[in-house]
Amino acid sequence: MRFKLTFPKELADKPVFSEAILRFRKLFNIIEADVDAEKGIIVASVDLSESELRDFVGFFEERGVKVELLMKLLEVDLEKCISCGACVSLCPVDAISIAGDWSVVFDEERCVACGLCVNACPMRALKLSIH
DSSP states (O other): EEEEEEEEETTSSSSSHHHHHHHHHHEEEEEEEEEEEOOOEEEEEEEOOHHHHHHHHHHHHHOOEEEEESOEEEOTTTOOOOOOOTTTTTTTTOOEEEEETTTTEETTTOOOOOOHHHHHHHHEEEEEOOO
């Protein structure tokens, strides 16, 4: 499950994310983090069962952290995409490939939201949904 956590100013310097790691004993993959004295935003993923997910969301919400579950990190406008392939070679995790019919294929599970493909697309058909 991928999620975005938004910490209010008063929690930005507290180890809430570390507490979650210790409590849930799961491996978290931090995709993006922007934390300073004014705010904290973390986009990450973790494998959780449905009951663990409820506990996880409750854990953060009880502490005043906003939780957004992210179903998609990358939005693709297929009307704009011309399958030029400019994005394919830039993807560091091979989440974008060319299919047998020469169309561009996006593997959402592999995407780490680095944004390289977004900047490379000449048609502006790609957008990160975490911002």
